[in-house]
Amino acid sequence: MESSRKIIHIDMDAFYASVEQRDHPELRGKPVAVGGSSLRGVVASASYEARQFGVKSAMPSVTAARLCPGLIFVKSRFEVYREVSQQIRGIFHTYTDLVEPLSLDEAYLDVTQPKRGPKSATLIAAAIRQQIRQETGLTASAGISFNKFLAKVASDINKPDGMKVIPPEEALAFLEQLPIKAFHGIGKVTAEKMRRMGIFNGEGLKRLSEIELVRRFGKAGRHYYRIVRALDDRPVNPNRIRKSIGAERTYREDIEDPAEMKEKLAYLAGVIFKYMQKSDNYGRTLTLKAKMPDFQIITRSKTFARELKRLEEITAVAYELLEEHREEMPRVRLLGLSVSNLQREQQAEGIQLEIDFEHPNLGNEPHEPDHF
Known part of the structure; x- marks a missing residue:
């Protein structure tokens, strides 16, 4: 199987939790969960010490605490995580301009024609991981292959602080043996x-x-x-389109008072308007999301011929959606608002919306040929 691309997927190891352990030495070596410890809290990131007990991202905090009685909850600090993420992306860009961020803690890099360093993607990945460790004190795992799918899968193989290379001649055999859950x-x-x-x-x-x-x-x-046939011709795209801007919040107690629901929606409208205004990127579709006490999720939308550019408009439409579908959502545990059909492209790294987790993705290196 031939391919001219050399793609690296870099994935930081337990990113938020690792930053907290780096900045707070007393947390090192201990089970840590970033997120809220309240009844409605959600784990945003778990250290590897916590993962040994089965604690995972997006897990309810109550469940996490039950699995790991000694679990230490730490409030999230997104401004810090964002700053570290930008520092890491700066390292990526010294090797290639073809960097496609997927989130604060992972990205694809096309190093087919690197700006510096060796022509080997394997050696570049090792150098990047070493530089991340030296400059941030954090570890990263890497997957290296000739397409994005394989690079993404490979980065999970030797986590944490590891690396996996899947050259073209080994791809089909690797995929045949790969468990379905690992796809x-x-x-x-x-x-x-x-x-x-x-x-x-x-x-x-x-x-x-x-x-x-x-x-x-x-x-x-x-x-x-x-x-499963290693067919993936997607290029690494440094200008991914942001399809929506949204915010949501899970509440300590279920809400059934319509006036209180409107109060919460007004707050969410303010959050998304702030980011649309900051990026000068407005949308034509507003979507209301509600999660019921039984975890059923309902989404209802309205689309307009022009962009919603005033906070008052967004709030009014949110109220209309709530009133029109009030019978479907008599009592909610979560409310969310998002705007889509945005007027212009937005880089994927552009916006980290408010996520309320209190109330609510060089080790032992394998020897690989230098040509890949």
Whole structure:
């Protein structure tokens, strides 16, 4: 299998939790969760000491505390995480301008034609990880391959503080042995469905035709057909389009008073308006999101012929959506607002919206040929 691209996926190890352990020496070596410890709290990041007990990101804090009785909760500091992220991206850009941030803690890099350093993607990844450690005191894992899907999968193989290379000649054999749950883009529900069908790894998935996969999994079937054959021609895009700007909040207690719901929506409207104003990027579609006490999620939207450019407009539309669908959401545990159909492209790294977690993604290096 031939490919001229050399792509690296860098993923920081337990990023938020690692920053907290770096800045607070008393937390080092201890199970740490960044997020709220309240009844409705959510874990934003867990240290590897906490992960040994089964604590994971997006897990309710109550569950995390039950799994790990000695778990230490730390409030998030997004301004600090953002500053460290920018420092790390600065390192990336010394090697290539083709950097595609996915979030504060991970990015794709195309180093086919690097600005400096060796021509080997493997050696560049090692150098980047070493420089991150020296300049930030943090560790990163890396996946190196000839397409984005394989690089993303590879970065998880030797975590934390590790590296995995999948050269073209090894790709198909690697994918055939890869467990279904390790395929990036195949979630728990789909993986379980595949297991019930007798598909446990890439080899089993590969036996199904594209028509059969589409019949069983819809449009996603085409994607599964391609990735198990290492077919992914997506370029690293340094100018990813931000499709929406949104904010949401989970509350300590369920809300059923319409006046209180409106008060919360007014606050959320202010949050998203602030970011639209800051980026001068407004949208035409407003979406209201509500999560019920039984965790059912409802989303309702309105689209307009022009952009919503005033806070009063956004708030009024949010109120209208609530009133029109009030019967569907008599009592809520979460409310959210988002604006989409944005008027211009927004780089993926541009906006980190307020996430209220209190109330609510050089070690032992494998020897690889220098040519890849």
